[in-house]
Amino acid sequence: MARLVFALCATLLLGCKTHQPAPETLPGPALSPDPRSIWGPLPADPEKRFSANEVARQICHAEPTGVLWVAENADRFDQLTAAEKRLWVEAVRWYRLDVYAPRVAEIARSPESFFAGRELVWARDPLYRALAALRSPDTIDSIWDGVNNEALKNHTRAELAAAMVTLGDERGRAYLLEAYRYYLIHLGGPESRSYPMRQVLERFHDPLLIEQIEDLPNRIDFLRQTQINNARTLVRSMRVNGWPLEDLREAAAAPEWSSSYLRYDAVEALGERGTPDDLALLENLSPWDRGIGLQQDLIKQAGRRSALAIRYRYWQVLGEEGGENKQDDREQNRATLRASP
Numbered sequence: 001m002a003r004l005v006f007a008l009c010a011t012l013l014l015g016c017k018t019h020q021p022a023p024e025t026l027p028g029p030a031l032s033p034d035p036r037s038i039w040g041p042l043p044a045d046p047e048k049r050f051s052a053n054e055v056a057r058q059i060c061h062a063e064p065t066g067v068l069w070v071a072e073n074a075d076r077f078d079q080l081t082a083a084e085k086r087l088w089v090e091a092v093r094w095y096r097l098d099v100y101a102p103r104v105a106e107i108a109r110s111p112e113s114f115f116a117g118r119e120l121v122w123a124r125d126p127l128y129r130a131l132a133a134l135r136s137p138d139t140i141d142s143i144w145d146g147v148n149n150e151a152l153k154n155h156t157r158a159e160l161a162a163a164m165v166t167l168g169d170e171r172g173r174a175y176l177l178e179a180y181r182y183y184l185i186h187l188g189g190p191e192s193r194s195y196p197m198r199q200v201l202e203r204f205h206d207p208l209l210i211e212q213i214e215d216l217p218n219r220i221d222f223l224r225q226t227q228i229n230n231a232r233t234l235v236r237s238m239r240v241n242g243w244p245l246e247d248l249r250e251a252a253a254a255p256e257w258s259s260s261y262l263r264y265d266a267v268e269a270l271g272e273r274g275t276p277d278d279l280a281l282l283e284n285l286s287p288w289d290r291g292i293g294l295q296q297d298l299i300k301q302a303g304r305r306s307a308l309a310i311r312y313r314y315w316q317v318l319g320e321e322g323g324e325n326k327q328d329d330r331e332q333n334r335a336t337l338r339a340s341p
Contacts, residue, residue: 078114095313104134182197236247274306279311
């Protein structure tokens with residue numbers, strides 16, 4: 001019976017494959033969604049409250065059955081409540097369900113047809129962030145429109161530009177280089193704080209862009225040492241993202257505080273490039289060899305975020321590997337999904 005549930009998921013997704021990012025690119029950090037930040041107020045009806053909260057819980061814990069709810073509501077998106085629409089968009093992004101990229105692009109082109117009031121303001125960035133994560137060649141025009149949309153947050157526009165690089169479009173690389181140049185020149189001022197280019201680039205790997213960023217200090221006059229160091233450490237992080245998986249695993253497992261920067265970078269990179277074989281490592285990271293206090297918690301949180309990202313990307317594989325032991329739980333989950341408002 002368990003296999004029937006996931007066969008149904010696969011059928012509803014029209015053959016959607018597990019997303020496998022190109023080995024040379026890492027467009028974004030692993031995500032750790034909080035159900036409370038997505039679902040919003042629960043319905044007042046107690047009977048609906050459980051089912052609504054249960055769907056959000058399944059999706060925000062990367063449970064494979066969450067995909068079933070996404071699939072069943074793809075064609076009735078306009079009939080969902082505002083909270084359900086938010087959850088659907090975020091779930092498509094987290095699970096990397098690229099089969100729905102054209103649907104997301106359609107909604108992004110005319111969000112006013114699906115959202116109203118404050119929800120319309122909320123919808124723009126999540127819709128385009130979903131397009132950036134899905135990286136579908138079929139939506140390259142919508143992705144480029146987002147890069148040029150000044151109404152979007154700078155972080156969203158950078159993620160879209162990174163997606164274009166992944167898809168082989170030079171315009172994305174030119175945007176990222178110029179945006180980081182602007183960030184670097186204004187480092188320390190209010191412009192750099194509102195222009196989070198580094199956050200996106202730290203999780204990205206593109207050899208040509210790395211060379212261009214590495215050369216920036218030679219082409220900008222009067223840079224302070226802090227600005228030069230910013231470019232140098234960014235290049236280091238971007239290079240780590242391109243390491244072979246075995247090297248990433250070795251760095252992620254190393255507890256020496258002296259290599260803390262490399263370890264954090266490796267843990268984050270595994271979230272984007274790792275496989276289910278890395279879940280045990282990421283969910284049980286060894287503590288630092290020194291008592292650093294807060295840092296002991298931060299490395300474990302980074303590991304859990306990356307493990308969650310892997311569970312999203314490999315939802316189909318992990319669901320099939322669950323075996324018959326979870327049959328009863330999955331039947332209950334399926335019943336809950338069917339009953340969701």
